[in-house]
Structure formats: C-alpha cells, structure tokens
Amino acid sequence: MPIRYDAIIIGTGQAGPALAARLSAAGRKVAIVERGAIGGTCVNTGCIPTKTLVASAAAARAARRAAEFGVSVGGPVTVDMKAVKARKDSISGESRTGVESMLRGLPNATVHVGHARFESSREVRVGGDLLTAERIFVNVGGRASTPPIPGLSDVAYWNNSSIMAVDFVPPHLVIVGGSYIGLEFAQMYRRFGSAVTVVEMAPRLIAREDEDTSAAIRDILEREGIAVRTGAECIAVAKSPSGVRVGVNCKAGDPSVEGTHLLLAVGRRPNTDDLGLEKAGVALDARGYITVDDALRTSVDGIWALGDCNGRGAFTHTAYNDFEIVAANLLDADPRRISDRIEAYALFIDPPLGRAGMTEAAARKSGRRILVGTRPMARIKRAVEKGDTLGFVKVVVDADSKEILGAAILGVGGDEIIHSLLDVMYARAPYTVIQRAMHIHPTVSEYLPTVLGDLRAP
Numbered sequence: 001m002p003i004r005y006d007a008i009i010i011g012t013g014q015a016g017p018a019l020a021a022r023l024s025a026a027g028r029k030v031a032i033v034e035r036g037a038i039g040g041t042c043v044n045t046g047c048i049p050t051k052t053l054v055a056s057a058a059a060a061r062a063a064r065r066a067a068e069f070g071v072s073v074g075g076p077v078t079v080d081m082k083a084v085k086a087r088k089d090s091i092s093g094e095s096r097t098g099v100e101s102m103l104r105g106l107p108n109a110t111v112h113v114g115h116a117r118f119e120s121s122r123e124v125r126v127g128g129d130l131l132t133a134e135r136i137f138v139n140v141g142g143r144a145s146t147p148p149i150p151g152l153s154d155v156a157y158w159n160n161s162s163i164m165a166v167d168f169v170p171p172h173l174v175i176v177g178g179s180y181i182g183l184e185f186a187q188m189y190r191r192f193g194s195a196v197t198v199v200e201m202a203p204r205l206i207a208r209e210d211e212d213t214s215a216a217i218r219d220i221l222e223r224e225g226i227a228v229r230t231g232a233e234c235i236a237v238a239k240s241p242s243g244v245r246v247g248v249n250c251k252a253g254d255p256s257v258e259g260t261h262l263l264l265a266v267g268r269r270p271n272t273d274d275l276g277l278e279k280a281g282v283a284l285d286a287r288g289y290i291t292v293d294d295a296l297r298t299s300v301d302g303i304w305a306l307g308d309c310n311g312r313g314a315f316t317h318t319a320y321n322d323f324e325i326v327a328a329n330l331l332d333a334d335p336r337r338i339s340d341r342i343e344a345y346a347l348f349i350d351p352p353l354g355r356a357g358m359t360e361a362a363a364r365k366s367g368r369r370i371l372v373g374t375r376p377m378a379r380i381k382r383a384v385e386k387g388d389t390l391g392f393v394k395v396v397v398d399a400d401s402k403e404i405l406g407a408a409i410l411g412v413g414g415d416e417i418i419h420s421l422l423d424v425m426y427a428r429a430p431y432t433v434i435q436r437a438m439h440i441h442p443t444v445s446e447y448l449p450t451v452l453g454d455l456r457a458p
C-alpha cells in the first residue's frame with residue numbers, strides 16, 4: 001500500500017526544507033526525501049565549505065602581508081591544512097545538523113532516506129516505500145559535470161565535492177575551468193601555498209562578465225602568482241612524472257602544463273537523469289533541466305521544480321527564492337513570479353565581485369541609451385586605508401528612464417555593497433535617489449553618489 005501524503009518534496013537543498021516547514025506549519029502531511037547529505041550542495045560541498053575555506057585563505061594572506069601594515073607575525077606563515085579542513089567540516093557540519101534537526105522536528109513531516117524515483121505523476125518510490133501525494137516538489141539540484149576530456153580515465157582528479165576531503169597542500173594544482181567555482185579554488189589554494197595554474201577554454205576568464213571585469217579579475221589572480229592559460233581549445237590530460245600533464249594547445253605559450261594534482265571545475269549538470277521523470281511525463285529541456293513556468297510549475301499539473309534543477313538559477317538565493325515563490329502562490333494567494341527577480345550574484349575571490357542586473361555589454365545589446373559610471377578602487381579612500389586597492393566600481397543606467405540597469409563592484413566589500421544598488425533596482429527608483437543620498441565616510445559605498453554623479457555615454 002502506498003504511504004499517502006499531502007506533499008512529497010524530493011531533495012533537502014535550499015528550497016525543500018523551507019517548503020517542508022511552511023507546508024507542515026500549514027497542517028499538511030509532508031514527506032521529504034534525501035539520498036545524500038541533508039542540506040544539499042550549498043551546505044555540504046558548495047557555498048558554506050568554500051566560503052569557510054576562502055576565509056582561511058584570507059587569514060593566510062593577511063598574515064603574509066602583515067609587515068605591510070607594520071605588524072610582525074614573528075616568522076614564516078604556515079598553513080595547517082588539517083586544521084583548515086577541520087574548521088570547514090565543523091562549520092559545514094553545524095549547518096547540516098541544523099537543517100536535519102529542523103526537518104526531523106517538524107510536526108507533520110517525515111524524512112525518507114534514499115533515492116527517489118517517480119513511478120507515476122503522483123507516486124514516488126524510495127527503496128521499499130511507495131509514497132503518493134497530489135503535490136510533488138522536485139528540488140534535486142545538480143552535480144559537477146565531467147566533460148569527455150581525452151585521457152581523463154587515466155588520471156586522478158578532483159571535482160568540487162571530492163576536493164572537500166583534501167587535508168594537505170597540493171604542490172601544484174592545475175584547475176581546468178576559469179569560471180566562478182574554479183577561480184575561488186584557484187585563489188584559496190594559492191594562498192594555502194600551492195602553485196596554481198588555471199586552464200580555461202574561452203579567450204578570457206568568466207567570459208559572461210564584461211571584458212574589463214574579466215581582465216581585472218585576471219590581474220588580481222596573476223598578482224598573487226596564479227598562472228592563467230586562456231584560449232585552451234584542445235584540453236587533454238595524461239599522467240606525468242610530477243602527477244598530471246594538461247595539454248592546453250594554446251595559441252601562445254607552452255603547449256602543456258605540468259602539475260601534481262588536477263581539479264575539474266567545468267560546470268554542473270542537473271540531477272534529473274535518474275529520477276524516473278519520464279514515468280511522470282515531466283518535460284525537460286535539451287540540457288536535462290526541468291522546464292517550468294513563471295511560478296515553477298512543470299509540464300505536469302501538481303508537480304513543481306525548484307532550485308538548480310530547473311535551470312532558472314544556479315545559486316542558493318535563486319533556489320530559496322523559488323521556495324518563496326511557490327509558497328506565496330500556494331499558501332498566501334500572492335502571485336509572485338520568477339520574472340520579478342533581478343539577477344544578482346557574487347564571485348567570492350578576495351576582493352570579491354558583487355554583481356546585479358545587466359552587464360554593460362548586455363545593456364548595450366539591449367538597444368537602450370545607456371550611461372556608465374566607473375571608479376577604480378585605487379581612488380576610493382577606504383580601499384587605500386585597507387591596503388586593498390584592486391578592482392573598480394561600475395554602474396550602468398538607462399539614460400531615459402534613469403533606472404539602474406546593472407552594476408559590478410569588484411573590490412573590497414563588493415559582495416555587500418552591491419545590495420544598496422540592487423535594492424534601488426527592486427524599488428524601480430531612479431539612480432538620482434542614490435546620487436543624492438548621504439553615505440557614511442569612510443566607506444566604499446560613499447563613492448556610489450560620486451560615481452552616479454559622473455555618468456557618461458560609453
């Protein structure tokens with residue numbers, strides 16, 4: 001006999017647990033299914049552990065630069081990777097335990113451990129149990145993809161999950177993939193003491209950003225001694241006496257890179273391939289993402305898809321926002337929509353990149369009349385005082401509506417400061433609101449009115 005619920009949630013990532021809590025509080029009988037570590041990617045192998053490692057790496061960097069600030073650390077700076085990993089495991093573990101005890105403590109929810117597969121549009125099998133519900137929410141996330149790189153089966157390599165077990169400093173880490181995940185690992189391992197080479201197929205790092213942003217990020221990384229090989233069109237790997245040789249076949253420079261260890265950071269794929277979605281009739285796009293409408297409904301009535309698996313976002317905040325949209329529609333009669341949100345994210349290298357809305361390139365392409373304001377961090381006093389002068393502020397506005405279209409803040413505090421622009425964008429207020437605001441001195445944010453007072457046509 002199937003076990004009957006009001007709702008089944010598959011996955012305990014960034015949307016599922018919050019939805020389980022809302023539905024349970026509304027008196028619905030909920031099953032939540034998890035096949036791996038509770039908390040999903042962000043908690044176990046994504047945001048939380050990586051940002052914890054980034055913080056350790058920043059401490060190492062600060063200690064090495066101490067003399068610049070007139071401070072002596074009394075000897076060479078060393079990194080104890082076992083302690084770094086223990087700190088990371090502890091912080092990540094606390095989050096995992098927190099999510100698990102919250103879920104297990106919910107009055108109307110049951111946690112089912114195991115791999116969930118649809119048997120029909122209303123039934124999900126988990127091991128020996130058959131669960132049934134009128135409403136099913138898919139929050140299965142994604143995993144690191146492994147591209148068909150020639151030679152890969154002959155060499156050992158890490159991805160973002162397996163590198164979490166590392167408790168030593170690899171002598172020379174070669175990272176294939178010069179985008180968000182790859183660059184965070186590149187800088188942290190360089191700061192831990194590894195030689196690091198980043199190999200990227202595209203002509204520039206994080207190619208979806210504006211060219212000036214890509215170039216400034218490359219500069220930040222190269223100043224710390226990270227080697228960057230872009231335009232690597234024919235990546236191949238092989239064992240070598242030192243560990244691994246990565247053929248890059250770049251147009252310029254050495255044809256290959258020798259390293260001791262290899263990290264693949266070449267994108268992610270949705271966990272939709274072993275979910276029995278065909279039995280439920282749920283439609284996928286060509287890349288395996290579940291297609292959803294503006295309210296996260298799939299092609300099958302009664303089934304929703306939230307988080308990374310729907311291809312409408314690849315961040316913790318987009319997954320959580322998906323939960324908010326579904327809960328608002330189902331429980332609050334509030335017609336929230338995906339299309340209400342403004343793209344925003346950060347790259348957590350140090351200094352970080354905070355991004356909101358359109359890039360300058362996208363704004364130009366949109367055909368609008370635009371104005372752009374920029375200022376290098378080197379001309380921002382707080383950055384100078386902190387000894388952190390790399391990067392810049394850039395804001396793009398619509399010359400006619402005066403709305404802010406997008407912004408990039410690459411520099412000290414960029415991941416936080418971006419929100420003052422993002423919130424004005426949500427308010428759909430003209431940029432003149434910030435231009436006339438009195439901001440606190442000395443901060444990076446105090447220059448936002450200045451930047452907005454000096455807008456020019458590009």
Ligand SMILES: Cc1cc2nc3c(=O)[nH]c(=O)nc-3n(C[C@H](O)[C@H](O)[C@H](O)COP(=O)(O)OP(=O)(O)OC[C@H]3O[C@@H](n4cnc5c(N)ncnc54)[C@H](O)[C@@H]3O)c2cc1C
Binds near residue numbers: 047048117140
């Ligand atoms: C290295 C790295 C760093 C990141 N850093 C950031 C960051 O700084 N900021 C940010 O916003 N985002 C970051 N992300 C992205 C973020 O982690 C994800 O966007 C977020 O976790 C997506 O949440 P989700 O709920 O969609 O799925 P997930 O968190 O992936 O959770 C899905 C869950 O479903 C389970 N599951 C899958 N299939 C089944 C099945 N068939 N049966 C049962 N359970 C199943 C999985 O085991 C998993 O627990 C990072 C990602 C990585 C890899």
